[in-house]
Amino acid sequence: MGGEAESRRHLLQCCNQRLREMLPVGASVVFVHNVARDQLGARRSPITYSSAVSACEKVGRWQHALSLFSEMMEATVEIDTICCNAGISACKNDGQWQQALSLLKDLFEAHLTPTIVSYSAVVSVCQSGGQWQQALALLHESMQVTLESNVVIFSAGVSACVTGVQWEQALSLLSEVSEGKLTPNSITFNAAITACEKGGQWLQALSLLQEMPGAELFPNIVTFNAGISSCEKCGRWQHALSLLSQLVKATVEPDVVSYSAAISACEKGGQWQQAMMLLSELRKRILEPDVICFSAGVSACNKGGQWQQALALFHESRGAKLELDIVSFNSGICACEWGKQWRQALMLLCGLRQAKLQPDVIIIYSVGISACEKGEQAI
Numbered sequence: 001m002g003g004e005a006e007s008r009r010h011l012l013q014c015c016n017q018r019l020r021e022m023l024p025v026g027a028s029v030v031f032v033h034n035v036a037r038d039q040l041g042a043r044r045s046p047i048t049y050s051s052a053v054s055a056c057e058k059v060g061r062w063q064h065a066l067s068l069f070s071e072m073m074e075a076t077v078e079i080d081t082i083c084c085n086a087g088i089s090a091c092k093n094d095g096q097w098q099q100a101l102s103l104l105k106d107l108f109e110a111h112l113t114p115t116i117v118s119y120s121a122v123v124s125v126c127q128s129g130g131q132w133q134q135a136l137a138l139l140h141e142s143m144q145v146t147l148e149s150n151v152v153i154f155s156a157g158v159s160a161c162v163t164g165v166q167w168e169q170a171l172s173l174l175s176e177v178s179e180g181k182l183t184p185n186s187i188t189f190n191a192a193i194t195a196c197e198k199g200g201q202w203l204q205a206l207s208l209l210q211e212m213p214g215a216e217l218f219p220n221i222v223t224f225n226a227g228i229s230s231c232e233k234c235g236r237w238q239h240a241l242s243l244l245s246q247l248v249k250a251t252v253e254p255d256v257v258s259y260s261a262a263i264s265a266c267e268k269g270g271q272w273q274q275a276m277m278l279l280s281e282l283r284k285r286i287l288e289p290d291v292i293c294f295s296a297g298v299s300a301c302n303k304g305g306q307w308q309q310a311l312a313l314f315h316e317s318r319g320a321k322l323e324l325d326i327v328s329f330n331s332g333i334c335a336c337e338w339g340k341q342w343r344q345a346l347m348l349l350c351g352l353r354q355a356k357l358q359p360d361v362i363i364i365y366s367v368g369i370s371a372c373e374k375g376e377q378a379i
Contacts, residue, residue, distance in 0.1 A: 116148050116149060120142075124153075167204065190220075201230065295324075325357070332348050
């Protein structure tokens with residue numbers, strides 16, 4: 001048994017090395033299998049197929065992996081759990097969740113018992129494919145079939161809760177991790193915090209973030225961004241700025257997402273000065289503002305009655321050649337209405353139509369009224 005395991009490990013290493021060199025230029029399935037067969041010097045067998053499927057999965061060639069698996073089934077070569085697990089993992093690269101479920105079914109039909117690795121792989125595939133209900137159902141099924149669990153499957157389950165906006169279920173799974181004497185990792189916490197953010201539970205998100213150091217985990221950029229976004233969705237601009245400050249103190253480099261969420265939080269809280277300060281700070285870090293940053297900044301200035309600042313920002317965003325959305329144009333037109341800059345407003349409306357965006361009817365009428373007030377012909 002030890003010799004077979006050693007042969008498999010050696011074969012996998014050889015396949016990986018050869019595949020990394022050859023697959024990018026379009027190697028065929030036959031080539032993949034021949035590499036495995038030649039390296040072992042044996043006929044087609046479960047070991048050669050399993051190793052080849054595993055090698056394809058490792059280098060991200062899921063089509064090759066699944067073709068080899070199908071060939072193995074048609075050749076009536078006895079499948080094993082390792083080969084099925086590799087095939088299921090390969091499905092994750094392109095969200096092939098139906099195929100992953102089919103492979104899990106093949107395991108049962110071959111009278112093999114799926115391991116926790118099997119279930120972890122298929123739950124991850126379903127989660128990445130947006131099938132959150134299926135992922136959670138399989139997670140609970142795994143506990144009955146394998147009578148064990150690992151942090152990988154729980155992390156995938158919590159991530160599935162993000163897709164389904166099931167923040168309560170995410171917190172419940174996080175609790176189960178601890179109760180099962182498992183150690184949650186950064187992925188588990190990040191997913192739970194993101195689930196709370198999607199569900200508008202900013203207090204829960206911040207509570208989880210504060211728990212991480214106690215679990216000997218350090219928040220990363222994903223953690224902080226999810227926390228800032230959760231504060232933004234509820235208009236908690238002070239907490240958003242506090243988290244941004246903590247992020248910098250933790251020697252984590254903020255990115256555009258960090259700033260766009262913080263600026264949006266300030267916009268919701270009517271803090272145009274803070275929004276402008278953040279935009280200035282973002283530039284000092286040699287980061288390029290995105291559409292969200294500009295739109296939130298323009299809107300914040302509008303709410304603060306700073307139409308000149310709002311228009312300047314809007315024109316800057318157009319100069320940056322960003323693909324502006326309806327929110328951006330609406331904010332720019334509102335700034336024109338505030339400053340009674342009806343000519344510019346009409347120009348922006350033309351620009352909006354050129355961008356093939358559907359104008360807001362209320363905005364059109366407000367611009368028309370403003371134009372009439374100036375004694376000109378309305379739109």
